[in-house]
Amino acid sequence: MRYQDQVAGIPWERIEAIRNALKGWTALHFIGGEFRPSESGEVFPTLDPSTNEVLSHAARGGEREVDRAAKAALEAFQRWSRTPARERKRYLLRIAELLEKHADELAVVEALDAGQVLRIVKAQVARSAENFAFYAEYAEHAMEDRTFPVDRDWLYYALRVPAGPVGIITPWNAPLMLSTWRIAPALAAGDTVVLKPAEWSPLTASKLAEIVQEADLPPGVFNLVQGFGEEAGAALVAHPLVPLITLTGETETGKIVMQNAARHLKRLSLELGGKSPALVFADADLERALDAVVFQIYSFNGERCTASSRLLVEKGIFEDFVARVAERAKAIRVGHPLDPDTEVGPLIHPEHLERVLGYVRAGLEEGARLLVGGKRAKASFRGEDLSPGNYLEPTLFVGENRMRIAQEEIFGPVLVAIPFQDEEEALRLANDTRYGLAAYVFTKDLERAHRLALELEAGLIYLNSHNVRHLPTPFGGVKGSGERREGGLYAFEFYTDLKAVGLPLRPPHVPRFGKR
Known part of the structure; x- marks a missing residue:
């Protein structure tokens, strides 16, 4: 164990x-x-x-808290939606500054609460600040649209207006970053917010509320209700004063939200599960492909919606490439999120650990070949035994696409490798899933890469790379991975209403009904 006076640039005393x-x-x-x-x-x-000991507590909200928050958001919307865009921009920039000011505290809190490695969480906090700074610039321009002149007779134009209070339901894997990339465009557009964070990692949401208060954001523009999904989350989806709902979560949860929101004809933005394939062809830069595949499934403890959890490899290189993945997986350092040597931390909760271990058992029962991992990992930190924590060894199977481990989202550090014969079979296997969030293609044949990009059933395609997010581009999936798009101007298609206005430039001909 390497003991240091600081971790990820944060002094240990401060931690x-x-x-x-x-x-x-x-x-x-x-x-x-x-x-x-x-x-x-x-x-x-x-x-x-890391230990399954009680870290902290959160208030347990329900219908009454959601009702108060929805009413506060609606009242504030009457003012915030009319606040000049340049003023909204200043507020967002102020929040971005404060996120940077409090970055160390936010990173430590989230690393402890979610079990994510501190240096990775610190980068996520930086992205949270970037979300606000990015959308601050959009505040003054996002409402612009198009004009449609018709000869010299008419001028039509389209414009966007704030849509109303937004209910934002966020997941537990990257709670701060994933909440801010919804909150920031909503506030930039002139909407108000009611946030319901996941009950397994609720702490940074309240820290964000402290920052919002420090930024002096007008009361009611941002509201937070802590609680369980079936209580506070369900109440938010059902509340008639909140016309827009965003959810990042499981596909089955998305179905329930869609059913309940239908009673009020609510607008939904659903970013759901994934079972994303990585296609590795024999002509690829195999070193780059190896780095990307290993990082994309095992980083973030495997708890990543865009994880490349299915590895499809051309048969001619299958055994050698998978053996290299196995070698790397065995060498991954599992440990405490605050340990500077850790690459994979504990899973979020004992229930989730048992769920992932259940998939390991299912893979073995269906005949998959376990190459690496598959059992709880041992860990310690600064003399503390971490055996009660939710540690799992990075796991690698060789299997078939029909198996549950290849068809269902595991949301843990579990990879299944599957061989393919040619491009046609690779495409068929990649698309043979109910999900469609991301796909990764590794080949030096750029014509093939672009052909596959057109044919792969996914909202995000990366060619010869892991997932590198670029905020102006659209983010979202197809099929069971959701609908709508976040990112750049695409986000405002959800957070705003589009109006068409027609103005005659000379007296128009109007039929005169009833004139005698």
């Missing part, structure tokens, strides 16, 4: 102070500009995935 402060802290709701407990006084524990 310990943040860690200790969480023990007596309760993450509250933030409604109408004020932090509040639940009316019932109930709280729930959030666990430290």
Whole structure:
């Protein structure tokens, strides 16, 4: 073990102070500009995935808290939607500055709460600040659209207006970053927000509310309700004053949200599950492909919606390439999120660990060949035994595309390798899934790469690369991976209403009904 005075550039004394402060802290709701407990006084524990000890607590909200938050958001919308764009821009830039100012605290809190490696989380916090800075620039231009002159007789134009309060339901794997890339465009567009974070990692949401308060954002523009999905989340989806709902989560959860939102004809933006393929051809830069494949499935503890969890490899190189993946997977360092040597941390929760182990058992029962991992990992940190934590060895199977481990989203560090004969079979295998979020192609034949990019059933295609997010580009999937798109101007197709206005430039001919 290598003990250091700092981790990811953060002094260890500072890390310990943040860690200790969480023990007596309760993450509250933030409604109408004020932090509040639940009316019932109930709280729930959030666990430290590295030990499964109680890390902190959060207020347990439900219908009453959601109702107050929705009313606060609607009242604030009447003012915020009319706030000049340049003023909204200043607020977003201020929030971005404060996210950078509090970056160390946010990173440590999220690493402890979600079990993600600290240096990776620190980069995610930086992206959260970037989300606000990026959309601040869009605030003054996102409402522009097109004009449609008709000869010299008519001028038609289209414009965008704020759509209303937005309910944002976020996942537990990257709670801060994934909430801010929804909150930022909503606020830039003139909408107000009610955020419901995942109950397994609720803490940075309340820290974000503290930053919003420090930025002096008008009361009610941003609201937060902590709680469980079936209580607070369901109440938010059902509330008649919140016409827009965004969800990042499981596909089955998306189906439930869609059914419940249909009663109010709500507009939905759903970013759901994935079972993304990585296609590796024999002519590829195999070193680059190896790095990308290993990173894309095992980083972020495998808890990544865009993970390349199916590895499709051309038969001529299959055994050699998979053996190299196995060698790398065996060498991955599993440990505490605050350990500077750690590459893969603990899974988020004991329930999720058991779910992932269940898929390992299913793979073995269906006849898949286990090459690496498949069992709980041992770890320790600064003399502390971490055996009660949710540690899993990076896992690699050789299997078939029909198997559950190749068809269902595992959301953990589990990869299944499958051989293919030629381009036609690779495409068939890649598309043979109910999901369609991302796909990765590794080949030096650029004509083939572009052919596959057109034919692969996925919203995101990366050629000879892992997933490198670029904010102006659209993000989202097809089939069971969701609908709508986030990113750049594409986000405003959801967060705004589009109006068409017609103006005659000379008196128009109007039929005169009833004239005698």
